[in-house]
Amino acid sequence: xxxxxxxxxxxxxxxxxxxxxxxxxxxxxxxxxxxxxxxxxxxxxxxxxxxxxxxxxxxxxxxxxxxxxxxxxxxxxxxxxxxxxxxxxxxxxxxxxxxxxxxxxxxxxxxxxxxxxxxxxxxxxxxxxxxxxxxxxxxxxxxxxxxxxxxxxxxxxxxxxxxxxxxxxxxxxxxxxxxxxxxxxxxxxxxxxxxxxxxxxxxxxxxxxxxxxxxxxxxxxxxxxxxxxxxxxxxxxxxxxxxxxxxxxxxxxxxxxxxxxxxxxxxxxxxxxxxxxxxxxxxxxxxxxxxxxxxxxxxxxxxxxxxxxxxxxxxxxxxxxxxxxxxxxxxxxxxxxxxxxxxxxxxxxxxxxxxxxxxxxxxxxxxxxxxxxxxxxxxxxxxxxxxxxxxxxxxxxxxxxxxxxxxxxxxxxxxxxxxxxxxxxxxxxxxxxxxxxxxxxxxxxxxxxxxxxxxxxxxxxxxx
Amino acid sequence: xxxxxxxxxxxxxxxxxxxxxxxxxxxxxxxxxxxxxxxxxxxxxxxxxxxxxxxxxxxxxxxxxxxxxxxxxxxxxxxxxxxxxxxxxxxxxxxxxxxxxxxxxxxxxxxxxxxxxxxxxxxxxxxxxxxxxxxxxxxxxxxxxxxxxxxxxxxxxxxxxxxxxxxxxxxxxxxxxxxxxxxxxxxxxxxxxxxxxxxxxxxxxxxxxxxxxxxxxxxxxxxxxxxxxxxxxxxxxxxxxxxxxxxxxxxxxxxxxxxxxxxxxxxxxxxxxxxxxxxxxxxxxxxxxxxxxxxxxxxxxxxxxxxxxxxxxxxxxxxxxxxxxxxxxxxxxxxxxxxxxxxxxxxxxxxxxxxxxxxxxxxxxxxxxxxxxxxxxxxxxxxxxxxxxxxxxxxxxxxxxxxxxxxxxxxxxxxxxxxxxxxxxxxxxxxxxxxxxxxxxxxxxxxxxxxxxxxxxxxxxxxx
Numbered sequence: 013x014x015x016x017x018x019x020x021x022x023x024x025x026x027x028x029x030x031x032x033x034x035x036x037x038x039x040x041x042x043x044x045x046x047x048x049x050x051x052x053x054x055x056x057x058x059x060x061x062x063x064x065x066x067x068x069x070x071x072x073x074x075x076x077x078x079x080x081x082x083x084x085x086x087x088x089x090x091x092x093x094x095x096x097x098x099x100x101x102x103x104x105x106x107x108x109x110x111x112x113x114x115x116x117x118x119x120x121x122x123x124x125x126x127x128x129x130x131x132x133x134x135x136x137x138x139x140x141x142x143x144x145x146x147x148x149x150x151x152x153x154x155x156x157x158x159x160x161x162x163x164x165x166x167x168x169x170x171x172x173x174x175x176x177x178x179x180x181x182x183x184x185x186x187x188x189x190x191x192x193x194x195x196x197x198x199x200x201x202x203x204x205x206x207x208x209x210x211x212x213x214x215x216x217x218x219x220x221x222x223x224x225x226x227x228x229x230x231x232x233x234x235x236x237x238x239x240x241x242x243x244x245x246x247x248x249x250x251x252x253x254x255x256x257x258x259x260x261x262x263x264x265x266x267x268x269x270x271x272x273x274x275x276x277x278x279x280x281x282x283x284x285x286x287x288x289x290x291x292x293x294x295x296x297x298x299x300x301x302x303x304x305x306x307x308x309x310x311x312x313x314x315x316x317x318x319x320x321x322x323x324x325x326x327x328x329x330x331x332x333x334x335x336x337x338x339x340x341x342x343x344x345x346x347x348x349x350x351x352x353x354x355x356x357x358x359x360x361x362x363x364x365x366x367x368x369x370x371x372x373x374x375x376x377x378x379x380x381x382x383x384x385x386x387x388x389x390x391x392x393x394x395x396x397x398x399x400x401x402x403x404x405x406x407x408x409x410x411x412x413x414x415x416x417x418x419x420x421x422x423x424x425x426x427x428x429x430x431x432x433x434x435x436x437x438x439x440x441x442x443x444x445x446x447x448x449x450x451x452x453x454x455x456x457x458x459x460x461x462x463x464x465x466x467x468x469x470x471x472x473x474x475x476x
Numbered sequence: 477x478x479x480x481x482x483x484x485x486x487x488x489x490x491x492x493x494x495x496x497x498x499x500x501x502x503x504x505x506x507x508x509x510x511x512x513x514x515x516x517x518x519x520x521x522x523x524x525x526x527x528x529x530x531x532x533x534x535x536x537x538x539x540x541x542x543x544x545x546x547x548x549x550x551x552x553x554x555x556x557x558x559x560x561x562x563x564x565x566x567x568x569x570x571x572x573x574x575x576x577x578x579x580x581x582x583x584x585x586x587x588x589x590x591x592x593x594x595x596x597x598x599x600x601x602x603x604x605x606x607x608x609x610x611x612x613x614x615x616x617x618x619x620x621x622x623x624x625x626x627x628x629x630x631x632x633x634x635x636x637x638x639x640x641x642x643x644x645x646x647x648x649x650x651x652x653x654x655x656x657x658x659x660x661x662x663x664x665x666x667x668x669x670x671x672x673x674x675x676x677x678x679x680x681x682x683x684x685x686x687x688x689x690x691x692x693x694x695x696x697x698x699x700x701x702x703x704x705x706x707x708x709x710x711x712x713x714x715x716x717x718x719x720x721x722x723x724x725x726x727x728x729x730x731x732x733x734x735x736x737x738x739x740x741x742x743x744x745x746x747x748x749x750x751x752x753x754x755x756x757x758x759x760x761x762x763x764x765x766x767x768x769x770x771x772x773x774x775x776x777x778x779x780x781x782x783x784x785x786x787x788x789x790x791x792x793x794x795x796x797x798x799x800x801x802x803x804x805x806x807x808x809x810x811x812x813x814x815x816x817x818x819x820x821x822x823x824x825x826x827x828x829x830x831x832x833x834x835x836x837x838x839x840x841x842x843x844x845x846x847x848x849x850x851x852x853x854x855x856x857x858x859x860x861x862x863x864x865x866x867x868x869x870x871x872x873x874x875x876x877x878x879x880x881x882x883x884x885x886x887x888x889x890x891x892x893x894x895x896x897x898x899x900x901x902x903x904x905x906x907x908x909x910x911x912x913x914x915x916x917x918x919x920x921x922x923x924x925x926x927x928x929x930x931x932x933x934x935x936x937x938x939x940x
Contacts, residue, residue: 039867121824165865167895180790182835182863186893189865190914193895233793264806265796268789268830296801297917298794298893325732326644329697330762332729337760342728360585366732371646399646401629401653403503429650429762431631431657450654453761 013217020140020210020218022109024151024200026085027056030077030108032099033090034060034068041090041114041160046071048163054155059084078106085109088148088158093117096144097129104137112158113143119206120145127208134209146205147181150188152198153224159185159201170443172197173224174305177215178231179204180259183298187229190302195443199224211236216244220252227308229301230256230292238282245290250472253465255305257295258283291468293461299454306447307458310423312466313392317343318459319385320366322397323373323405327452328366331395331427334456340463342366343391352384366397374404379412386421393423393459397452400428400437410440417446423462425455477681484604484674484682486573488615488664490549491520494541494572496563497554498524498532505554505578505624510535512627518619523548542570549573552612552622557581560608561593568601576622577607583670584609591672598673610669611645614652616662617688623649623665634907636661637688638769641679642695643668644723647762651693654766659907663688675700680708684716691772693765694720694756702746709754714936717929719769721759722747755932757925763918770911771922774887776930777856781807782923783849784830786861787837787869791916792830795859795891798920804927806830807855816848830861838868843876850885857887857923861916864892864901874904881910887926889919 029049035042042062046069049058060068063075074080077087077099087103089096093115103111111134118127127144134141142148148158152171159166159181166185169192176191178184181203188201199222202215212235219225228248235241245254260266261280287294295301318335320342322328335342342365345353353363356377361370367385369377378396385391394416398409417424426441426448428434438448449455493513499506506526510533513522524532527539538544541551541563551567553560557579567575575598582591591608598605606612612622616635623630623645630649633656640655642648645667652665663686666679676699683689692712699705709718724730725744751758759765782799784806786792799806806829809817817827820841825834831849833841842860849855858880862873881888890905890912892898902912913919 041867044867117824161865161867165897167897180788180793182788183790183794183893185865186791186863186898189895189898190893193899233790259790259793259797261797262800263796264829265793265800268793268796268828268832297798297915299915299918324644324646326647326697326723327650329644329724329729329732330647332727332732333723333725334761336726336729360581364732365728368732399650401625401649403505403508403625429647430653433629433631434650434653435657451761451763454763 013221016138016140017210017214017218019109022085023112023140023142023149024156025154026109026156028059028082028084029054029056029086029088029156030059030061030080030084031088031090032061032077034062034073036069044160044162045088045090045158048157048159052155052157052163052168054157057082076102077108078102083107086112086156088112088114090114090160093123093126093144097126097133100130100133100141104133104139108139110140112148113141114146114148114158114160116145118144118208127206130208141209142202143205144208147185147203150201161185167192169196169198172199173226173309174198174229175200175202175219175222175225176229177202177204177212179207179212179233180231181205183259184231187298187302195439196306207236213237213240213244216248220248226252227305228252228254229305230254231301232256232258232283233260238286242286242290245286245292249290249292250469253308254292255295255301255308256287256292257301291465293465300457303449303454303458304461306442307425307462309445310417310447310462311420312469313423313463315392316340316463317390317392318395319343319391320395320397321369321378321381321385322366323369323371323402324397324399325368327397327399327427327429328368331397331452331456332366334453338456338460340456340460346388346390349384349388353381356380371399371402372404375406375408375412378409382412382416386419391422393463395425395427395455395459397427398437400430400434410437410444413441413446414444423459425449425459427452427455477685480602480604481674481678481682483573486549487576487604487606487613488620489618490620492523492546492548493518493520493550493552493620494523494525494544494548495552495554496525496541498526498537500533508624508626509552509554509622512621512623516619516621516627516632518621521546540566541572542566547571550576550620552576552578554578554624557587557590557608561590561597564594564597564605568597568603572603574604576612577605578610578612578622578624580609582608582672591670594672605673606666607669608672611649611667614665625649631656633660633662636663637690637773638662638693639664639666639683639686639689640693641666641668641676643671643676643697644695645669647723648695651762651766659903660770671700677701677704677708680712684712690716691769692716692718693769694718695765696720696722697724702750706750706754709750709756713754713756714933717772718756719759719765720751720756721765755929757929764921767913767918767922768925770906771889771926773909774881774911774926775884776933777887777927779856780804780927781854781856782859783807783855784859784861785833785842785845785849786830787833787835787866788861788863789832791861791863791891791893792832795861795916795920796830798917802920802924804920804924810852810854813848813852817845820844835863835866836868839870839872839876842873846876846880850883855886857927859889859891859919859923861891862901864894864898874901874908877905877910878908887923889913889923891916891919
């Protein structure tokens with residue numbers, strides 16, 4: 013990793029942040045940025061840079077970055093494109109550690125001259141730059157936040173181990189919002205926009221060494237250097253699984269992607285081939301992106317034999333359907349398992365897979381059934397359906413399912429379908445790292461992805 | 477329609493309901509049922525039937541149904557299977573109009589003798605019976621409710637035009653919960669379980685004439701008479717579009733379906749063929765079921781040419797990708813349209829499809845763009861992406877999108893992705909009949925289904 017990339021850490025752990033364009037006027041991006049840092053409880057110093065004021069929202073304000081009397085680690089620029097090279101030069105001479113350029117108006121509208129000047133200044137001062145035309149970064153550990161959308165409209169997730177690298181700001185941020193809503197934690201959010209100075213390859217190189225990151229989401233529209241991306245995916249994916257999605261696949265969608273961040277979208281088939289070659293998990297849809305990534309917190313299953321537990325027969329049937337349609341296998345139980353399960357079920361229950369504990373089942377039945385199936389060598393993973401609405405069900409089930417997920421002998425997914433009440437359970441599960449899905453098919457698809465990744469890693473190990 | 481089936485209306489519009497097994501003991505099904513009627517503001521008289529009490533939760537209680545001094549339209553039975561034939565006989569002799577049997581323990585556990593007795597008594601008294609082994613009915617117009625799950629755990633939807641016919645109680649109820657959560661209205665919920673007396677064919681026959689119902693969801697595990705089902709689907713689907721889903725498709729899933737409601741699941745390929753022959757829209761997943769049905773409130777598009785409007789470039793790209801992958805067409809605009817759109821966009825904007833209004837776009841830009849595209853003959857439907865989180869966006873967009881949906885010149889879908897704030901917008905849209913999706917692919921898939929149905933209806937008209 014070169015020195016410029018190493019300095020990127022200052023954008024996630026800055027001791028001080030300056031907002032160029034910082035303001036307190038309503039509906040201004042500079043205002044939202046200041047508020048997000050202040051109300052979001054960012055721990056470092058905050059400065060505004062704006063010739064019009066001497067203070068903004070209680071924070072000191074200076075005409076230029078170089079006027080700030082103390083060292084500045086991170087500068088966020090939200091002023092028109094034409095002003096950016098000058099500000100960047102000022103940051104360089106001041107010794108700023110890293111810069112985020114939110115402003116649009118560069119390659120995506122044909123202003124390559126401005127982009128080239130940015131690149132030159134970044135090299136001259138060896139200063140990492142994220143953007144332009146992006147949302148920048150959010151780090152839940154330090155609460156540094158350049159997403160210029162208010163937190164009450166777009167929720168911020170808590171700390172976790174999933175890094176989110178996205179070219180499109182809007183798409184990335186909505187998925188982050190969804191993640192937060194479901195209680196999923198992240199390590200870092202990086203929206204890099206045009207990727208003029210640092211692009212997706214640099215982010216992979218950086219995240220490979222990042223302590224907080226164990227799983228990576230990569231949302232691409234177009235890339236500049238496909239070969240380098242393939243190399244970095246190959247290098248990082250075995251250590252930190254990557255779930256990737258390519259937008260702008262064909263025809264008019266491809267053209268739209270180009271006008272969005274100024275990168276050539278390129279032949280989708282080349283991306284697909286690269287994902288396959290690097291064994292990166294590909295998502296075809298935002299929902300899949302979200303569904304797939306959270307399964308990678310589970311242990312790698314040894315095979316594709318799934319045991320289904322349910323307290324609603326119909327949902328068990330649907331889960332079995334999904335296992336069939338995904339080409340996974342419905343596990344056969346050992347004789348020992350059958351005997352043990354028989355004891356858990358009511359007299360009229362049948363030992364089967366799906367194992368229908370019936371609607372009368374309470375938390376204890378789940379606990380016992382999970383224990384029995386965890387011990388069966390013929391089972392590689394558990395798909396646990398939970399109808400939260402049945403009378404004997406209560407919140408102790410969260411503890412039981414968390415223990416199952418933490419057990420680490422087998423991969424676990426949970427499936428619950430419903431409205432607000434059910435969502436509350438799902439959020440509780442997600443916040444404890446238990447993957448929870450609201451569709452049997454989505455859960456089984458995710459398990460399929462994890463199983464494929466596990467099989468490939470197992471093969472890699474054997475081959476040495 | 478025979479007289480017994482005609483009497484089914486009494487289960488949805490009863491002047492009085494008696495709960496056999498009605499109770500006030502905590503965690504009893506009979507208690508939940510009483511509470512759901514009382515707290516759910518059912519407008520008719522409510523009785524409990526239970527030899528242990530003379531009053532339950534402030535409602536009169538009698539030892540037997542025939543002891544109730546006034547006429548009873550609807551009886552809900554929630555007592556053990558063995559007691560059901562006797563109670564049904566008592567209902568018949570009393571002149572009860574219709575019965576719902578929630579209790580399990582019939583065909584699904586091999587007690588065909590009990591099922592046969594039920595059938596005989598139903599015929600003897602010409603009394604319609606829903607069940608056994610089911611959740612029965614919910615009607616949002618009258619608030620009659622036999623779903624034995626408390627409303628705080630499982631939300632009930634408001635009035636609408638979608639009837640929900642489901643074999644599995646649990647699966648059906650969770651989708652109803654989802655529907656309610658998103659503000660979608662329904663006309664009737666019918667969980668018919670084993671379908672011993674009345675099955676899915678009877679429900680289609682009944683719903684064909686039902687005034688409140690315009691769209692039908694059909695969730696099947698197994699059926700007794702496939703030929704009759706095909707006939708009824710063929711008859712009803714052209715008037716009231718049916719979205720169907722078959723669970724228990726293959727192997728062990730099929731076996732699980734059988735043990736669930738005692739019906740032979742049958743060869744899935746036969747179902748698939750029947751759906752195709754009747755031109756019924758098939759869903760392969762609960763999420764699809766939910767996604768597909770709500771699009772049928774839109775006018776039928778004349779072709780497959782979609783215009784995309786967005787205030788976030790990346791989401792536009794994803795929607796275009798989905799249009800390509802679904803084999804739909806990205807519409808070409810007329811010259812007139814291009815000129816008109818140019819006026820709406822900021823100077824740096826490009827007239828294209830997807831039409832990126834950019835994040836600065838306010839409610840007015842949407843309103844004008846929709847008006848222009850509604851007038852373009854080269855556009856068959858609109859996919860409107862809405863990032864709710866941008867600064868200029870506000871709640872007036874609900875009115876604009878509702879007008880677009882009510883315009884009826886073209887089919888409209890909306891797409892918004894996000895957490896709680898975005899969900900609030902989505903719920904507002906759904907409650908006004910504007911289909912709202914949280915994934916571009918899901919929205920476009922639904923539009924594809926509607927377009928296919930429209931093409932078939934158009935062909936039918938021409939030929940017929």
